[in-house]
Amino acid sequence: MNKAVILAGGQGKRMKAEMPKPLFKVLGEPMLEWVLSACESADIGDICVVKGFKGEMIDEYLGGRYRTVLQEERLGTGHAVMQAIPFLEEDASGNTLVLCGDAPFIDEATIRESLSVHEKQDNAVTVITAELDEPFGYGRVIRTDNGISGIVEQNDANEEQKLIREVNSGAYWFRTADLIELLDKLTNDNSQNEYYLTDTIFIAVSEGKNAGAYKSENADIIRGANDRKDLLELNNCARNAVIEKHLANGVEFLCTDGVIIERGVEIGVGTEILPGTILRKKTVVGKNCKIGPNTVVENCTLGDDVNLHTVQAYDSVIESGVKIGPYVHIRPDTTIKSGAKIGDFVELKNSVIGEKTAIAHLAYIGDSDVGRRVNIGCGTVTVNYDGVAKSRCVIGDNCFVGCNTNLIAPVKLGKAVYTAAGTTVTKDVPDYALAIDRGVMKINEGYTLRKLKSKLNKESSK
């Protein structure tokens, strides 16, 4: 069976952070996750990650999804793969893909096509390459009439070899049984005193085995990040690629300033994305929506014709035709049913808001079930937390909740209940009733004048 070894031992000193380099994020996901998902989409699920610097952070991130092995000392790419020999030996019948955990743009097509070349040419090793205008720093690929004879690192290359523009991406297919044998023969006899994985190619060729190269059409597969500036470039590259995909699918962007769309997001045709919109994780946006400006949506499902203006929404469902904003916070586990309107300075949490219900301004609705065609007045608060426990409020269909109503949970308003403005509701209200909770209003005539007079008297006696 085919499997993969991912090298993730690097520290990335120039990142200036105590974190393994493959955990730095590109478009919201660690670079390592991009590499893992490329393997998965090419149907390679048997994966061993070689960790090194702060390896425990890699384990913590993976949460047991993949096995890992520790490279205690950083003695080169060949040495890193050697740490995975027990993993390779478990089933040496197929091929092994070796990838770098800090080169996030390796893609499914490159993995699949290079494997088919590897198998067709009956190679012991097939290196995945790309052609660069500026090949400085990379290992150069030495082609021969019937394959390649090896890879020469920058520091070991002669003037003629330095002119070669086809470079090693750091990704390879090996016949697993050959890889195990070749690793055993590696030495660190070079300018860096490292065990170069690339030397396996010279060794294979010297033993009469086939070695080949597959040149990817996607030169981005080679890109990695040595410092934060490089990382920003990777983010820009990924960001533009995602936006281009949505443009091709019929999504409209008047201007992409501040627009960040993670690669797992789906957007329907005819939707317009305005500046400052950030769409994260598994967000799905329907057709003909208008999202933004200045909106963050994370892990939400939006129907068609949804309008979000200056909204933050997390882990929630927003059905078709809902209009929200500006300045609205939708916290997790909220469902807003179709046709509802949520206006400015409203916070919703763990609640269901019924069809065509309006919460036009300045309200907090948490842990509540709100029915259809309800009107929630300005300043309404569900008092869902007593300092110890959270409780739910139920508001029936067609209720009219007056301004500044407090609903002390757990409490239930029946169908078509009115609450008078300023009411604090402490017990359930039956269908069609009015709840009113007010002291008798008193009027103290002439109060202001008396107060003014006494102030003037005091000042004149000073």
Ligand code: UD1
């Ligand atoms: C390597 C290749 C070079 C290629 C380049 C592509 C070798 C000798 N050279 O060079 O031909 O053009 O990648 O980027 O392989 N790693 C470990 N443990 C180690 C050393 C490295 O896990 O002891 C990991 C790194 O974290 C990284 C990957 O292996 O993910 C590549 O290592 P790096 O040091 O970047 O290799 P280069 O010298 O750049």
Ligand code: CA
């Ligand atoms: Ca490198």
